[in-house]
Amino acid sequence: MNLTTMPRLIVGDMTMRLPIIQGGMGVGISLSGLAAAVANEGGVGVISAAIIGQSASTTIHEDGLQARKQELAEEIRKARKNTKGAIGVNILVALTDYHELLNVCVEEEVDFVFLGAGLPLKLPDSFFELSKHHRAPKIVPIVSSARATKLLFRSWEKRHGRLPDAVVVEGPMAGGHLGFKISELDDPENALEKLLPRVIEVVRAAEERLSIKIPIIAAGGIYTGADILRILELGADGIQMATRFVTTFECDASIEFKKTYLNAKKEDLTIIDSPVGLPGRAIRNDFLAAVEAGKKVPIKCPWQCLVTCDHTVAPYCIAVALEQARHGRLKHGFAFAGSNAWRADKLVSVKELIHSLIREYELARLGEKVSNLKESVTAPLPTLNTNQS
């Protein structure tokens, strides 16, 4: 039973009880534990495939690719065992293993694949080949502009004769890697509230032309139920939240990682120039301060994990730094975080979090109704025409 007026999220033949997607968080921050917990509450739980494989039984040094594929498959199966809800996987397009990890998602029949950190202008042939024998996942690219959406749609229509199943529009307040130049981040024109209607225009035009439905999911800085209401009222079909899910018991990161959020102050949120070649939002710490001051951490690159990284010039290995951070060794790494990370003050369960989002959403809705009612009550009465004819 749905105890909320929040709309359901419908993507093709799938219906989610809530329009809430938990954003994929690498490295190792959202795995099967968090994903299953979110899916159990009626949202979409998302496993991050970024630099997965460090704990697979085939070690990364024996056969790296096999280890990554194996751990991703194991995480998907674990999530499936713990929920009947919707499970997705987030893959960075910039990963050198992108195609192989996508193949695992098709073989394991996940419900959704979210493609971030790069524009997937085409899908690999293996995706279509494997999809003939499996229930193909719904493909949801992550975009940060109307221009990128147009480009993506044009390319998919030409090459594949189809469009994505949904799109995520991610604004500049998000955590992790951002699809903007550093100089664009504070431009009010790029705020999610401005960006979203522009992307909606592109998507709705394509929907009308092709008589299809492409749900639009908004992300970046959405933190409360009132935020969810505001963004859905702007025309989004769903929302994606990540930062808020880090401070849950079920989040797969170590307690030390979660504590960086609980201890963060607003001024600790910072923008870094990541070795991936994109800006990223993170919590400032001694590791990042040392890098900023010019310190270089020697890199042993076991495999070129990112197409865009040049390990001969990168000041540190981002895969190692993020892997260290998730295990709580923050002297050797740092935590990515959205602009609202400083607002968390305690750990809660995913169930409690979802309930408080619903409560906040319903209160905000009620507040809007009351103020509309007040407006209509205090509006001047129409003047009566007393002229007798």
Ligand SMILES: Cc1cc2nc3c(=O)[nH]c(=O)nc-3n(C[C@H](O)[C@H](O)[C@H](O)COP(=O)(O)O)c2cc1C
């Ligand atoms: C710790 C962390 C790691 C993230 N890692 C990824 C990632 O691997 N791939 C990706 O597409 N987005 C990643 N993101 C972005 C989120 O999926 C999400 O879209 C965004 O953070 C939403 O904004 P919010 O955190 O303010 O809710 C990450 C975000 C955080 C906070």
